[in-house]
Amino acid sequence: MDAIVLGGGLMGTASAYFLTRRGVRVTLIERARIGAGATVASFGNIRRSGRHLSQLPLAARSLALWNEAETLLGRDVEFQPTGHLRLIFDADSLEDMRSYAQAAQAEGLVLDELDPAELHARFPGIGPDAIAASFSPRDGSANPRLIGPAFADAAARAGASVIDEAPVSDIRRTGTGFTVETAKGTFHAAHLLNCAGAWGRAIAARFGEDVPLETWGPQMAVTEPLPHRIAPVVGVWSQAHGAYLRQVERGNVVFGGAVDRVRVAEEPGYARPDPARLPAQVAAVLKLVPALADVAIIRQWSGCEGYVADALPVMGPSGTTPGLFHAFGFCGHGFQLGPGVGSAMAELIAAGQCETPLEDFSITRFAA
Numbered sequence: 001m002d003a004i005v006l007g008g009g010l011m012g013t014a015s016a017y018f019l020t021r022r023g024v025r026v027t028l029i030e031r032a033r034i035g036a037g038a039t040v041a042s043f044g045n046i047r048r049s050g051r052h053l054s055q056l057p058l059a060a061r062s063l064a065l066w067n068e069a070e071t072l073l074g075r076d077v078e079f080q081p082t083g084h085l086r087l088i089f090d091a092d093s094l095e096d097m098r099s100y101a102q103a104a105q106a107e108g109l110v111l112d113e114l115d116p117a118e119l120h121a122r123f124p125g126i127g128p129d130a131i132a133a134s135f136s137p138r139d140g141s142a143n144p145r146l147i148g149p150a151f152a153d154a155a156a157r158a159g160a161s162v163i164d165e166a167p168v169s170d171i172r173r174t175g176t177g178f179t180v181e182t183a184k185g186t187f188h189a190a191h192l193l194n195c196a197g198a199w200g201r202a203i204a205a206r207f208g209e210d211v212p213l214e215t216w217g218p219q220m221a222v223t224e225p226l227p228h229r230i231a232p233v234v235g236v237w238s239q240a241h242g243a244y245l246r247q248v249e250r251g252n253v254v255f256g257g258a259v260d261r262v263r264v265a266e267e268p269g270y271a272r273p274d275p276a277r278l279p280a281q282v283a284a285v286l287k288l289v290p291a292l293a294d295v296a297i298i299r300q301w302s303g304c305e306g307y308v309a310d311a312l313p314v315m316g317p318s319g320t321t322p323g324l325f326h327a328f329g330f331c332g333h334g335f336q337l338g339p340g341v342g343s344a345m346a347e348l349i350a351a352g353q354c355e356t357p358l359e360d361f362s363i364t365r366f367a368a
């Protein structure tokens with residue numbers, strides 16, 4: 001069995017790795033640099049709480065793999081199961097959290113509810129005005145710069161061909177599979193996996209499948225290094241788009257959220273943060289950790305991500321073309337899912353079925 005994986009972000013590199021481990025001959029084709037799309041721009045949050053319930057089985061599969069990542073990949077990708085703390089500032093959000101926690105429990109996600117006394121005792125200086133919080137002890141973060149190259153290198157060591165910096169000029173179905181023409185040669189395989197992220201819509205459209213996907217960029221920033229005081233990833237339960245932050249081991253505090261995403265043109269797909277939005281974002285961050293009031297912000301960035309109209313990804317077999325599979329459009333929360341997506345797609349392609357339910361993510365939901 002052989003397969004071409006198009007797109008060398010987290011989804012493509014993880015799929016290439018797990019397909020190769022299942023004995024599939026894989027060619028991974030990336031038109032630019034491995035891991036340099038949405039993946040490298042990610043905040044790095046490995047968060048299950050608040051996910052659409054249909055994603056929780058996949059998120060559980062992925063979390064198990066994040067825990068094994070260093071062994072599987074032979075490299076530290078800075079996975080830190082520090083726990084994920086979500087602050088609550090009003091009664092409606094507390095109700096939302098409780099009903100979500102009850103529903104999510106059936107899917108294996110346990111959220112501890114903390115009252116203000118517990119919150120302040122366990123996490124001093126975090127959310128002084130919060131009326132409660134949820135804590136998901138097994139979640140955490142990893143380094144978005146390391147994960148794509150780590151999966152690609154592990155796939156190559158296992159036997160995959162990794163072709164990067166290879167602009168693609170044509171992708172077509174032939175009698176025996178798919179042909180992909182690139183600046184570095186022409187490749188053929190019986191199966192094609194579309195992991196082109198925000199650009200996956202264009203590839204699906206070549207095969208008559210339209211997906212309502214738009215390209216946007218969440219806006220991120222990072223502070224100067226500070227003494228390490230904040231252990232968990234911190235976010236907010238809120239109907240509005242709340243802020244979130246984490247402190248990396250080197251001491252910098254990375255933060256995002258709380259402001260609108262920036263519009264990104266699909267081509268060339270370069271996302272630019274808007275400095276005018278920074279003051280509102282900082283004000284929201286200070287509600288989480290007031291002690292950050294006087295620190296210097298050293299960099300802002302964004303990344304081109306594909307947002308599907310119903311906020312769910314596209315995963316599974318094509319509805320029009322035998323041998324074609326899709327895994328794209330992760331709507332700003334694909335980082336946590338990445339290893340699980342790779343192993344689920346590999347199972348689906350190599351074994352013809354997947355033990356993790358993927359039906360809700362089928363591209364055929366847009367066929368009508």
Ligand SMILES: Cc1cc2nc3c(=O)[nH]c(=O)nc-3n(C[C@H](O)[C@H](O)[C@H](O)COP(=O)(O)OP(=O)(O)OC[C@H]3O[C@@H](n4cnc5c(N)ncnc54)[C@H](O)[C@@H]3O)c2cc1C
Pocket residue numbers: 006007008009010011012029030031032033034035036037038039040041042043044045046047168195196197198199200203217218219220301302303304305327328329330331332333334335336337
């Ligand atoms: C700023 C930001 C912050 C985020 N924070 C989080 C977070 O904290 N937690 C979380 O879970 N998720 C987060 N996400 C989302 C997460 O990063 C993405 O969902 C995930 O990285 C998507 O991976 P991907 O492989 O699908 O896409 P990408 O990493 O974009 O990879 C797609 C690749 O396909 C290549 N490509 C495109 N067209 C072609 C073609 N025709 N042929 C070959 N290659 C092609 C591109 O060059 C690119 O490298 C964030 C995203 C952004 C932008």
